[in-house]
Amino acid sequence: MPRSNAIRKEKKTFSLSRESVSYLESLRKQKKRHSTSAVLEELIRQQRQAAEMERISAAVTRYYDSLSDKEQAEDRAWGEFALSQFPRDEEP
Helix, strand or coil: CCCCCCCCCCCCCCCCCHHHHHHHHHHHHHHCCCCHHHHHHHHHHHHHHHHHHHHHHHHHHHHHHHCCHHHHHHHHHHHHHHHHCCCCCCCC
């Protein structure tokens, strides 16, 4: 039965230290993955996701740092207004 070509993979050969190979193998066993390649894919995906989150965070920081004092006050007022629209939690 032919494999789905939805995810195309490319075969590559890499040289890794014994420690890295041992680490990948231990992760494979721990996470019950069928291959070391699956572990590597997951590590790469996590790293890309972390880098994207850092990029987004930096962009948000740049945006807020660029606001004038007046814009910051207006933004703060809108934030306070928005929070006032949520029902308050009643303590027992």
